[in-house]
Amino acid sequence: MLTAxxxxxxxxxxxxxxxxxxxxxxxxxxxxxxEACGKPLILKLGQKVAWHFAHKxxxxxxxxxxxxxxxxxxxxxxxxxxxxxxxEFPILEKYIPDIKQRADLFLHHHPKAIAIEYQCSNLxxxxxxxxxxxxxxLDIRPIWILGENRLKxxxxxxxxxxxxxxxxxxxxxxxxxxxxxxxxxxxxxxHHFWPLASSTVVADRTEIPAEEFxxxxxxxxxxxxxxxPQKAQIWLQxxxxxxxxxxxxxxxxxxxxxxxxxxxxxxxxxxxxxxGLPIPEALPIxxxxxxxxAWLILQFIHGRPLGSILHVDAITKSVxxxxxxxxxxxxxxxxxxxxxxxAIERYLSALHNIGIVAKTxxxxxxxxxxxxxxxxxxxxxxEDEVVLYKWLAEKNAFC
Numbered sequence: 302m303l304t305a306x307x308x309x310x311x312x313x314x315x316x317x318x319x320x321x322x323x324x325x326x327x328x329x330x331x332x333x334x335x336e337a338c339g340k341p342l343i344l345k346l347g348q349k350v351a352w353h354f355a356h357k358x359x360x361x362x363x364x365x366x367x368x369x370x371x372x373x374x375x376x377x378x379x380x381x382x383x384x385x386x387x388x389e390f391p392i393l394e395k396y397i398p399d400i401k402q403r404a405d406l407f408l409h410h411h412p413k414a415i416a417i418e419y420q421c422s423n424l425x426x427x428x429x430x431x432x433x434x435x436x437x438x439l440d441i442r443p444i445w446i447l448g449e450n451r452l453k454x455x456x457x458x459x460x461x462x463x464x465x466x467x468x469x470x471x472x473x474x475x476x477x478x479x480x481x482x483x484x485x486x487x488x489x490x491x492h493h494f495w496p497l498a499s500s501t502v503v504a505d506r507t508e509i510p511a512e513e514f515x516x517x518x519x520x521x522x523x524x525x526x527x528x529x530p531q532k533a534q535i536w537l538q539x540x541x542x543x544x545x546x547x548x549x550x551x552x553x554x555x556x557x558x559x560x561x562x563x564x565x566x567x568x569x570x571x572x573x574x575x576x577g578l579p580i581p582e583a584l585p586i587x588x589x590x591x592x593x594x595a596w597l598i599l600q601f602i603h604g605r606p607l608g609s610i611l612h613v614d615a616i617t618k619s620v621x622x623x624x625x626x627x628x629x630x631x632x633x634x635x636x637x638x639x640x641x642x643x644a645i646e647r648y649l650s651a652l653h654n655i656g657i658v659a660k661t662x663x664x665x666x667x668x669x670x671x672x673x674x675x676x677x678x679x680x681x682x683x684e685d686e687v688v689l690y691k692w693l694a695e696k697n698a699f700c
Contacts, residue, residue: 342356386512413441448480475492476584485508488509492507496579505525540577582646585640585641610661657669
């Protein structure tokens with residue numbers, strides 16, 4: 302941590318501008334204690350790790366939120382200086398006794414106080430909800446920023462996406478995830494997501510220098526553009542991999558879908574081009590899109606008479622049942638049914654756009670039989686491209 306109180310109760314914070322000799326004299330002259338638990342602290346002034354205060358070994362503290370790391374220390378300090386440059390008066394690591402929480406940064410801002418959390422380690426849903434509820438109970442606005450160590454790029458437009466990123470996703474308006482890099486002194490925003498697999502997404506990335514990023518941008522970032530043509534090519538490359546994959550360790554859902562195909566005499570690799578579409582609203586579904594969409598087509602459309610009606614609620618209920626049976630994987634979400642329903646609605650909207658179903662007041666009516674025929678890979682790739690661009694061309698579908 303970067304703050305402590307001395308034996309007389311005076312508060313010290315390490316803002317990164319102190320001189321080593323000055324701090325050594327302070328360490329010799331004073332004893333330091335934790336604001337949260339009152340236990341003694343050690344002022345560490347090593348050469349490998351950023352200078353900081355630390356509890357003595359094997360001491361626990363209810364005010365500690367996550368394991369302290371260099372990234373976390375430097376990130377908090379850089380954000381502190383960024384807020385100062387904004388003309389704000391931030392408090393570094395303010396301890397709030399009423400809720401026994403220590404905010405990484407705190408602002409007595411009107412009309413509401415603001416607590417900023419710089420999250421570098423994994424976060425559980427329970428811990429996230431507890432900390433958020435604690436702040437809200439005192440009418441404090443929590444702002445969560447992800448650490449630069451959590452931003453993992455697996456290739457053009459492909460990023461790691463774990464539970465912590467899902468929890469801290471800002472869902473007001475178009476979803477986005479906010480990161481901060483102390484190394485480059487930049488805010489980084491991932492946005493316009495296309496869920497790809499259980500731990501990856503295709504997303505656009507916008508970097509904004511700290512001096513151009515303002516306090517209100519934390520909850521209302523500037524307009525973010527996206528690169529549809531490049532992302533479409535990345536998606537088509539991934540879809541070709543799905544068609545040719547030979548998984549040594551298939552998931553339970555994959556085995557389930559493959560078993561249905563085998564029973565019906567369908568070559569799985571020849572799935573129709575409208576299976577495996579990017580659905581932005583499907584972030585709550587961790588199972589790969591080509592699998593959950595193949596399941597939906599097989600379960601509710603393939604082999605059914607034309608004119609049959611599909612209901613979003615019924616499909617949503619089936620998804621949740623598969624999730625309970627550990628076949629479908631869902632990311633943790635407090636509004637699980639609502640989130641899954643939105644994903645199903647958007648996929649059916651895509652099928653309506655392509656002409657497979659038609660949306661009516663009664664539900665989605667099946668208009669075309671499912672053509673699941675064996676072709677060579679080149680023919681499938683051409684169809685995949687045509688269908689994808691038809692879906693992407695839908696007005697406002699990906700704005």
